[in-house]
Amino acid sequence: MHCAVVVFPGINRERDMARALRLICGREPAMVWHTDTALPAGTDLVVIPGGFSYGDYLRCGAIAARAPIMAAVRGFAAQGGLVLGVCNGFQILCEAGLLPGVLMRNATRRFICRDVYLRVERSDTPFTRGFNAGQVIRVPVAHGEGNYVADAPMLARLEREGRVLFRYVAPEGNPDPAWNVNGSAYAIAGIVNERGNVAGMIPHPENHVEADLGVTDGRALFAGLVDHFKAAAHSKRQADEFAGGTR
Amino acid sequence: MRARVTVTLKSGILDPQGKAIEGALRSLGLKGVASVRQGKVFDIELDDGDRKAAELLLKEAADKLLANTVIENYRVEVSG
Numbered sequence: 001m002h003c004a005v006v007v008f009p010g011i012n013r014e015r016d017m018a019r020a021l022r023l024i025c026g027r028e029p030a031m032v033w034h035t036d037t038a039l040p041a042g043t044d045l046v047v048i049p050g051g052f053s054y055g056d057y058l059r060c061g062a063i064a065a066r067a068p069i070m071a072a073v074r075g076f077a078a079q080g081g082l083v084l085g086v087c088n089g090f091q092i093l094c095e096a097g098l099l100p101g102v103l104m105r106n107a108t109r110r111f112i113c114r115d116v117y118l119r120v121e122r123s124d125t126p127f128t129r130g131f132n133a134g135q136v137i138r139v140p141v142a143h144g145e146g147n148y149v150a151d152a153p154m155l156a157r158l159e160r161e162g163r164v165l166f167r168y169v170a171p172e173g174n175p176d177p178a179w180n181v182n183g184s185a186y187a188i189a190g191i192v193n194e195r196g197n198v199a200g201m202i203p204h205p206e207n208h209v210e211a212d213l214g215v216t217d218g219r220a221l222f223a224g225l226v227d228h229f230k231a232a233a234h235s236k237r238q239a240d241e242f243a244g245g246t247r
Numbered sequence: 248m249r250a251r252v253t254v255t256l257k258s259g260i261l262d263p264q265g266k267a268i269e270g271a272l273r274s275l276g277l278k279g280v281a282s283v284r285q286g287k288v289f290d291i292e293l294d295d296g297d298r299k300a301a302e303l304l305l306k307e308a309a310d311k312l313l314a315n316t317v318i319e320n321y322r323v324e325v326s327g
Binding site: 058059062066095101102104105106107108109147149150151183 | 260261263264266267311312313315317318
């Protein structure tokens with residue numbers, strides 16, 4: 001799996017993300033600067049990590065969403081390429097219109113820096129195939145603007161189309177307002193786009209991938225993506241062999 | 248040519264900052280404040296030219312960047 005991690009001024013989680021990707025897919029990701037106008041050839045997965053791009057000026061992710069590299073990210077997504085935005089990355093994807101809705105100031109008006117529990121709502125996407133549907137995972141959050149907001153028709157559509165990937169829940173897995181730490185609509189922690197190739201999430205799975213830190217619940221997200229690309233490559237090889245055999 | 252773009256939250260959008268400011272005004276002893284919602288003002292200097300063109304330019308600026316039209320409204324005023 002060839003990964004590209006996009007870095008804007010003020011992003012500060014790119015090294016955590018690169019480390020997680022390196023550990024789990026065994027390949028150093030490409031670090032792509034925001035003024036670049038193209039992604040590396042052969043990129044399988046684009047990741048937009050967390051931080052405070054452009055100091056959160058104007059709105060979180062607003063200026064990053066209009067940076068030069070985003071034209072290439074859009075093109076990549078339009079061709080079905082996989083894109084994952086984490087925290088500020090999720091905000092950037094929403095501002096870029098690649099995901100619906102907006103992340104607003106936490107309802108409690110506090111910056112929240114703690115572990116939360118997420119229920120993985122479905123396991124049949126490249127981003128969640130490493131988990132079981134309904135599985136509860138423990139992942140850290142660190143954000144001041146993670147309150148997911150969208151208009152009522154869009155929220156209904158997200159639910160109806162199964163586009164909520166992760167939801168804030170109590171440790172036992174049940175919905176509980178006390179565990180919806182930022183007040184997000186329907187306790188939404190992560191979503192996917194209509195086509196299923198662009199995902200965004202507020203929590204940081206990349207920080208729970210190493211046994212030394214005690215929790216490795218985030219590992220399966222990245223391992224599942226590696227499996228996705230392995231399976232796709234295998235299918236292609238089989239198709240190529242079959243095509244060769246019938247000649 | 249001077250212009251001002253004012254960006255405000257759409258009604259129904261939760262404004263925790265507005266609520267915090269409301270509380271602070273109250274704790275200062277200021278009575279009669281029913282509610283506060285916080286917005287943004289952009290003062291923009293434009294090259295001199297056509298007023299209509301300026302309004303279109305600012306509208307585009309607001310639609311494309313200054314406002315997130317999912318949650319915000321805006322008002323454009325061109326003076327001079």
